[in-house]
Amino acid sequence: MTVNPGHFPQSSGTDALSDALSEAGLGTRTETLPDDRYLDREESWLRFNQRVLELAEDPEMPLLERVRFLAIFASNLDEFFMVRVAGLTRRMATGLAVKSASGRRPREVLERTSQVAHELMLRHAACFRDDLRPALVKEGVEILRWDELADTEQERLRRLFRDRIYPVLTPLVVDSAHPFPYISGLSLNLAVIVRDPESGKSMFARVKVPPVLPRFIEASPDRFTPLEDVIAAHLGQLFTGMEVLEHHAFRVTRNQDLEIDDDISEGLLQALERELLRRRFGPVVRLEVEESISPAVLELLTTELAIDGDQIYRVPGPLDLAGMSAIADLDRPELRYPPFVPSKEAIAQDEGIFGAIRERDVLVHHPYDSFTTTVQRLIEDAATDPRVLAIKQTLYRTSGDSPIVDALIDAAEAGKQVVVVVELKARFDERANIAWARKLEQAGCHVVYGFVGLKTHCKLALIVRQDADGVLRRYCHIGTGNYHSKTARLYEDFGLLTCDPAVGEDVSALFNHLTGYSRNDGYRRLLVAPRTLRPGLVERIRAEAAAHRAGRPARIRIKCNSLVDEVVIDALYEASRAGVPVDVWVRGICALRPGVPGLSETIRVRSVLGRFLEHSRVYVFENGGEPEVWIGSADLMHRNLDRRVETLVRVSDAEHRDRLTELMDLAMSDGTASWWLDADGDWARRTAGPGEKLLDIQTHLVRSHRWRTVDG
Template sequence: MTVNPGHFDHSAEALPDDRFLDREESWLRFNQRVLELAEDPSLPLLERVRFLSIFASNLDEFFMVRVAGLTRRMATGLAVQSASGRQPHEILERTATVAHELMLRHAAAFHEDVCPALAKEGIHLLRWVDLAETEQESLRRLFRDRIYPVLTPLVVDSAHPFPYISGLSLNLAVIVRDPETDATMFARVKVPPVLPRFIEASPNRFTPLEDVIAAHLGQLFVGMEVLEHHAFRVTRNQDLEIDDDISEGLLQALERELLRRRFGPVVRLEVEESISPAVLDLLTAELEIDERQIYRVGGPLDLAGLAAIADLDLPRLKYPPFVPSKAVIPEDAGIFAAIRERDVLVHHPYDSFTTTVQRLIEDAATDPRVLAIKQTLYRTSGDSPIVDALITAAEAGKQVVVVVELKARFDERANIVWARKLEKAGCHVVYGFVGLKTHCKLSMVVRQDSDGVLRRYCHIGTGNYHPKTARLYEDLGLLTCDPKVGEDVSALFNHLTGYSRQLDYHRLLVAPQSLRPGLVERIERETAHHREGRKAHIRIKCNSLVDEVVIDALYRASREGVPVDVWVRGICALRPGVPGLSETIRVRSVLGRFLEHSRVFAFANDGDPEVWIGSADLMHRNLDRRVEALVTVTDRTQRAGLLELMDLAMDDGTCSWWLDGEGTWTRRVPAPGETLLDVQTRLVRTRRWRTVDG
């Protein structure tokens, strides 16, 4: 797309209609970048296997949420033209085309590249017919003892309707013949999800579970002749639809909706290429889908299960071991004393989550000087030390308030469990606002210190209070007892629990009231600085950039000549490098060992930089339908470290993907003799922000 620079004034109305990229396709292109990591022979082999698994899992979520949501809106007549200018049916058609291409490419990477490489390392993923006789015999015993008892074959005939196929379940479609009547019947056998996806036949030799079941179908249909069998898998709409205005409790409504969600409409049918036309026609008719929703790939299906192969204990085929640093708050230093001395900026997983954020809550739970703890929980682990510490604090008589977001996607069941467990222990549990998700990451500990001063020790972060993902997700957090932040966080918790409607804060920007206006105001301020010849530079790091208001503000800044650097992990609807529109905007993406998850917003501000970190992505849902919080980083050394990190990611000599104005992502590959810098490897080695201004 080209734009005549002289054609536009500075108003949003003058910007071209086709200035936004399609968000659905942009999401798929993110998953393409994940796939490119799986295809990269320079990466450790089992890490490539893990990226194959992540690709499959990501694509499942894309269909369950994005495709399902668009299909539902079209069916109800609510779908409208997207910001990219595409009609809903055009988006679905384009999505289907790109998804088909990526699924075939994924299967090819598995069969033609990764599997042969695994075989060279003594790891074999084999179909049943390729197993040795001794291996088949051991699996026959396994089938008899562990698999057969949990199988339930369901036949379809005049007395038995076509069974319900649950979302993401793996199934065998079986055609059997009755030798006495010569009648043929369809039967469905569900592959039990409670068993391993790949069964180990002998050390480091695996076969898909459905192959073991298929080899023993005669035992399920005794006296019948098995004519054919084919694996298939369906994806259903699994996005939640909750009426927040209901009079009954949200907890009960959510539990009921979780049951209904299993019966959402089918949005994708995956089948192996070998499936017969007759069986495919039967599935298509019974599931009420069309050709566009059918995805044929070389088996096995459901390669998300490759995660178990990636977990094999073979360190030589994985990234080098990495132990997070504990230096940011020395173990022999009291955490409250360390935070009183200075703001502490933590960078996970490079800094230990356990000895910083988790330690703050655990120490607070047992500290007799602590009077109260307030905490938001969006996602946490199945054995959460954070939850345990909150329970300990409540049982010790401390005031404990926990804002639990029940509608955290795909964690709803776990959050219901935690909410009830916390309530039973005496915590005051709040479920947030009607119509808004509570996505901000906040902790506050109220402590009567030895000097008699009542202080509020706060953590504002970019990631969830989840000790397991804290080792895999890249996130930032600020630990502080700055009175202004304490006032802000107190006010925000009062807002969350229903006792306040405060809109103005000292060091926070809070959605849905002030976050978007605050960012746009700062973008416009940079534009004014540049226009007056002062230092101006906008740097943004986020997971997704979709919001049209923010994008248009960045376009206007670029048209004035402001340098704009965007580091985005996933979706980006902005078109960079378009003449007359976004010539000064660069968009880069970094993917690797850790999931880039932090959000950073930095403004040069004529040499007095403002840097913000927090929970918000630049999407409508985050800015309009969630409670999000950004906090400004005031320590000069910490700000400089964050700016250096941003510049490192945008450097031409860094491993990254570059986005162009047509929506194409190109991986930066080294020229002959060139070595590119890996940001994450660099951070593992350097562990930044260990000093502050003297």
């Protein structure tokens, strides 16, 4: 089922947004703000990935965790090129590109992006070659090229090649009868030059490195070699009777951003499946080659792939270090973070979950609080509880063997009404979500695919239960993260479990928005994008400025993944110019310039990266001494505020508000390990002085077991 988004506004440009805010009495008031007040979002994203790389470079980190961060950097950069660079390139090609908010022209953005990306990729390769590889050797783990292997290891790999690798290889030659082959995105390949000894003619051939095999092959215990090296050593078997003159590894990145026509009349699911097939053939946006590649082979690849020189990235081999994640998974616990078991104290195991929620709101903090014994338990208990009449839930991303989906299927098969809003366009999880949608439908669930033109990104669950006292109650979960049992052990997120009637009414009304044709802006404890969330936040930011001018307590604290939206940034600038202290805890992109005289002198921006992916969104407004705290799914980006259904819920419990505020203050403390952003967009890692030890906030929370004991 695809719902027409008539009761939500379509994606709007900045002018339309300004008009809408003006109509609501929230005009942008940017007349006196400088034109260069925004940092470039693409470079800011690259600086985020630079912080990831700095963790890989950090000798104080456990060694295999450094290896994991090295792999994460590579994977992150792949996605950046597939989506951000590809999207900008596509817009330029279609003539739709305009100046960015930072004032850079599209060509300038691409040139700067290329420069920074080149620098970071070389730094990444140097980290592997000069730092991590030698450090691994000291711990008995070696990454070796073919010529560095012992004779016995080479012999073992020859047998492996014959038995497991050779059968899946397909060499493709290029000549008058065979055109240059299609090179799929993110595939690792060997460019091979062979010569016919009879005719003396040289030819180009491509050999794809099979992605179904391990990226690094174990030659002997804890000694590994890149898969392409094993293949290269046996090219003579692929080109029998030919002379192999040279071979070089290369890798292509293609545009993999989805393009779905908002006016399609066919089903969204079918349109998405068709676009997924087309995505494999997107234009090339990056060519990675080993620095040893010959000029002739590089020129051939450049010509055949139709790319410019600044799209070529020459780095020391091996390529595709995202595959180092397998090395990070080695069974060497002494080289990793200490084991951690999430707390199960949020809801006692012998306590009925519905009774616990009736007694009090429950605020959970994953992964420090167990996802399995709280959120997952809520859905699983609802599926089997005979008093439960209906379950409604949104699904954006979930695990491959999802216990949440299994519980929803069990509930439907038990005769309960189950409504699931599945977001098919969750980037890179589209195929999995299509499969889950069909499985849920087959079990009798009512599946809604959301809105054309809007992603359903909010994290909501609603359970309708006839309690023993005869009262029909609505039990809700509103979270900042996905219903994904595996990532809940790695992603930091909050979730509110409540049966407060006001929240129940709001969530019921929102599900009616998602599944039907209703219009409701009168939420009591929710802010909902794209209609009320941005205006609601801007209104509260400006209320803090007014309070400060009137001499009342005023302060703003924000925790988010990204801060890009110009309207919100301008409102924060105005609050700062009024004297309001503003603290921003951001994981990734930040387009706001802190500490600029006359503009943002009272604004501080910090970033925390570490063992867990900081993923929660928290918004705290001093509100004259009675802090108003919101948590939810929404980041401060155009896509979240204009093109997604997002929710924030107001936290009503005073103890919960205090804990969230204390956590925000702890993260912003000068004594906490973090990165600090300056006005020029540079991030400086806070380092300890002589005799000083900085607090790692994630380690602190792990050791606390219960995050509520923030003060130790």
